[in-house]
Amino acid sequence: MTFKDEIKRRRTFAIISHPDAGKTTLTEKLLLFGGAIHVAGAVKSNKIKKTATSDFMEIEKQRGISVATSVMGFDYEGYKVNILDTPGHQDFAEDTFRTLTAVDSVIVVVDVAKGVEAQTRKLMEVCRMRKTPVMVFVNKLDRPGRDPFDILDEIEEELQIKVRPLAWPMGSGTEFNGVYNIFEENLYLFTPNKQSLEEGIEFKDINDKALMEHIPENAAESLRDELELIQGVYPEFDKEAYLKGELAPVFFGSALNNFGVRELLHAFLKIAPSPRPSQAESRIVQPDEDKFSGFVFKIHANMDPNHRNRLAFVKICSGHFQRNTNYQHVRLGKQMKFSSPTAFMAEKKSIIDEAFPGDIVGIPDSGNFKIGDSLSEGEVLNFKGLPSFSPELFRYIENADPMKSKQLAKGIDQLMDEGVAQLFTNQFNGRKIIGTVGQLQFEVIEYRLLHEYGASCRYEPINLYKACWIRSTNKAQLEDFKKRKVQFMAKDKHGRDVFLADSSYMLQMAQESFKDIEFHFTSEF
Template sequence: MSLAKEIKRRRTFGIVSHPDAGKTTLTEKLLLFGGAIQEAGAVKSNKIKKGATSDFMEIERQRGISVATSVLAFEYEGIKINILDTPGHKDFAEDTFRTLTAVDSVIVVIDVAKGVEEQTEKLVEVCRMRKIPMLVFINKMDREGKDAFELLDEIEQKLNLTVTPLSFPIGMGYDFKGIYNIWEKNINLFSGDSRKNIEETVEIDDLNDDFLEKVIGGKFAEELRENVELVTGVYPDFDQEAYLNAEQQPVFFGSALNNFGVRELLDAFVEIAPPPRPKQSEERLIKPNEKEFTGFVFKIHANMDPRHRDRLAFVKIVSGVFERNTPYLHVRHDKKLKFSSPNAFFAERKEIVDVSYPGDIVGLHDTGNFKIGDTLTEGESIHYKGIPAFSPEHFRYINNADPMKSKQLEKGIDQLMDEGVAQLFTLELNGRKVIGTVGALQYEVIQYRLEHEYGAKCTYEPLNVHKACWIEPKDPKSDEYKEFIRVKQRFLAKDKRGHMVFFADSPFTLQMTQQKYPNVKLHFVSEYK
């Protein structure tokens, strides 16, 4: 198959939501439709021993939350689909922000009872800034929740989106009868007491047909006619061009747990979602159909299989064809590397692939060559933009709790920081190590993984830091900068890349420092250069 055809048949998207909206469950059901798994694992269920397929870290299974981005791929009706299931928990938002650099579109999952929640607002804001096409899936329709029109208003107002429903619910909760599929002009009936299966799909071209009463009953038929009339009157018709330009967001309703409305979502998604899109580098815009291969590392994951202590760099292919055993240029190191066993993913199952195309995600075995944001090419020096490190919000000293395991601790911290789990700072004054995180839960994850994956134990000590700021002096040789370094010595540290960082203990200190040293710029994002 030609490069153009391979590009055309790929869809790479992320699923984002607030925790517990059913994002991981939706991922499972999409995999079921793709025939990638035989049974889906119920997330957060003690009765079913099988865990969610995309949660492969032990701590995720215990807590029932996703703390790392999983990459999953499957084929559906001739289309190659790559899903990036992201963490919903706000403590792991940085991982999600980085993942959004690797997707071509997004499905936003919203809980019918809770509506739009804080974390969803933040993630949608990032998608809007990056002009990523978004599809909205309103989940858990078999439970009591908010009125459909109320939810659509909330999505428009809180998320600042222009929505157009492509399906509409018939009833809700105990009265949930099914969904009218505006996109395909049919009704999916929700069946039986078990509420587990779709009883049948009924084609219905005209909602005024008396047949509708027979299918869902008089009361619901009348209600559906009114609702659909209101939908067509109030909301714009679906415009694929507007959706691809992130100016319009189609909405679907369903229940992922009960596998209801998921096929409709998938069918429409395959038809309307964009294939791999061009990506801006610092040098130029790179198009997928360019002959030469380029790609970038958006995630690093150590110990996906603890038995083998392996470390994988996840690379999103932007252009050209990636081939096994072919030497490619590692731009930052300016040296050629070749990869004998590049992996394609299905959660815990990895398969070695010979050829990958734009939109695909490949896992490359890494011995420490890669950092997040690194670029691989066939020779051109290209730097992809937009994979920042944000200023952490929590800071703690990390101490070795077992002096016999110093090497293991050092190696563990080094690898976990390369993954982007948190940020490591070394104080200039005494060389003590400080870990900065976006959320407090990350400390627990680091401690757990150090012990279970590296056999090292650590303890933490609180450190009073309000913000970590990256320092950029106008003139490194000026007296002002020398004085800044002398006066602030106790509050200076270096990050893992060797950049100088200033720890401000309060907003007041930050303000006074900026006033006193106007020629020393303080940045809250590391990628200012």
């Protein structure tokens, strides 16, 4: 297979949604189709002690939610599929925002009963900003839910994107008969409580009387009327509009019952983009360039708690990545060789010899990498779009066990490198402050420090409104500002100046009084 063929057959995408819409369940069913796993973890059932394949951290298994993005790859019908299952919970949004920089397209999962929820809207803004192609899977059709036309209207309005159904449900809840696949002109019949998928019955002409042999007459009539309405109301499916992020194809099904998932997967493989160009600061990098380049979009400490290891997740942007080959670490300006790069199946890893654009490779890291770092074959490339956002919640972090101060320092250092939260050191009193975008992050940090590093910490309250990165070409004004605001000045993990404003009024006054100082609310500037 040629280099270009390898690129064309890759599909790298993220699955995003509000918590509980069925994102992780859908991921699992896609993996079942790909033969990557043979039994799905019963995510909801406490009786069955299997948990979702993509939720591998101990705290995820206890809580039944995803708190970190996991990467899974498999081969299916000649395609290489890379899925990134993201956390839905808003407290972990930052991990998801960064993950969206490493994918070429997105599948949004919507609960048929709840419709579009707040977190989905937020994530969709990032997709819109990056013009990422989006496909929608309306889930839980086996439960009572809202009218499909209402759901489509809400998706258009809330996510600000045109929609086009490529499958259509026949009933819902106890009346759910199945799905008509408009894309392939097939009928799939639903059998309740059955975990295997029904074979499709081909129906080029749904006016054919034979339709009544498979579904009740009233359901057949409804289906005909609704399909006619779809043709009249929605534009024809336009692949170009989808690839530009202007049109979202919509599918319906029940991920828990394995229903509608195969139609989604088949259509996705046919229409979703292969790896797309990546924007670096100096130029646009094309995937089919000869020379290798890639960037780190995530770091995960202790994927295997028995070995205190860290992995840097690298998205390959161009060229052919090979094991035991020297590559340039752009920020450090030094050559590095990787003897055990890995491919993922959640926490299961296998060493690989090569990888291509679109693939996600795990590189064992002893502290050389931070989020946003680039690798190349010598060219200085810095990829854009990997910001840290200004935290909204703050706590002082203190050592609760003086005998474990080294473990605590190491734990904080490594967990902050993952980008789950941010560490600021107050320049006035030297105390360490953790900043996060969600309350749950504090619990996750405390839990992981204790269980992965054997260090116990305690939090103390601090009243802060916003952290802003500051810089200025007017050195005298910058020094004056730092002297006047000495109690509110801190350094972030990378030694940059951060102003910790304790109220919106204080921030506004600072911005008005010091015109030559730039106040940034993301760390990428």
